[in-house]
Amino acid sequence: MKNATTHTRAAAVAGQFYDDNAQQLLTHVLQYIADAKPPLPVTPKALIVPHAGHIYSGPIAASAYKLLEPIADMIKQVILLGPSHRVALTGIATPGVDFFETPLGKIKINTSFCQRAEQLDFVSENALAHEYEHSLEVQLPFLQVLLNQFELTPLVVGECNSEDIASLLNLFLGSNDTLIVISTDLSHFHNYSIATRQDRLTSIAIENLQPQKISYEDACGRNPLNGFLTLAKQQQMQVKLLDLRNSGDTAGDKNRVVGYGAYVAF
Helix, strand or coil: CCCCCCCEECCCCECCCECCCHHHHHHHHHHHHHHCCCCCCCCCCEEEECCCCHHHHHHHHHHHHHHHHHHCCCCCEEEEEEECCCCCCECEEECCCCEEEECCEEEEECHHHHHHHCCCCCEEECHHHHHCCHHHHCCHHHHHHHCCCCEEEEEEECECCHHHHHHHHHCCCCCCCEEEEEECCCCEEECHHHHHHHHHHHHHHHHCCCHHHCCCCCCCCHHHHHHHHHHHHHCCCCEEEEEEEEHHHHCCCCCCEEEEEEEEEC
C-alpha cells in the first residue's frame, strides 16, 4: 500500500518576525525564557500571548511560556488560536495540512481535532488563511523549545461571535494534557502614554473576564480573546496578568507603539 501524501505548511515569516537560522532562533528563545520573571505558581489551562516580531514581543510572551517548563512532559496537545491578518475570513479556518514547519523542525497537526472542529458550521478548512498568517507562526518556536512532544490544532479566527468560539474551545477542554494558546496584541500605533493607559484598561478587562469591554481598537485578536474569556467565565477560571509592556519598552520608539500583554488562565 502506498503512503498517503503528506502536506506541510512551510514557515512564512522566518527571517522577518524571528530568526531563520535554527541555532540563533533556539538561542534567542532560550534567552527570552531565561530573562523572564519567575512565574506564578499555577498550572496553566491557557496562555494569552502577543504575536509581533520576537525582538518586540518575545520578552513578554516568554513570561507566559516560562510556565510550561515544569509541565513540559504533561502537555501533549496545543489548541492555538489567532486572528486573520491577511485573508478576509468569516468563521474559523483549519489548515488542511499534516505538519507546520519552522527552522526548528516540523510539528504534527492533530487532523482528528481539526475534523472535530469542522463539525461546527462556522469552522472549515482554508489553507489560504493559514499560508502567510504570522499570529500563529510566531508562537511555534516557543512551543517547540519548551514542550517535548505535542500535536498542534492551529485555528485562524475571522469574524466570529464569542459564544461560538467558546463552544469550539469547550470541545477540547476536558483533558489535562491540553493547552489553549490565544495569540493577540493589544493597542496599535498610539504614542507611549496613550497606549499604556489604554492597555492597562484592556488588561483589567481581561483579568475580570469582561469580553464586552474589549473592542478591535483594544486588541487585534479580540475575537479569539473574547471567545476564550467567555469560556473562562463559563468554566470559572481565573486569568492573571504576567507582563504588560509595549514596543516602546523593548525594541521600538515611543511615538507609535504596539501593546503586548501576557496572561495565564488556570
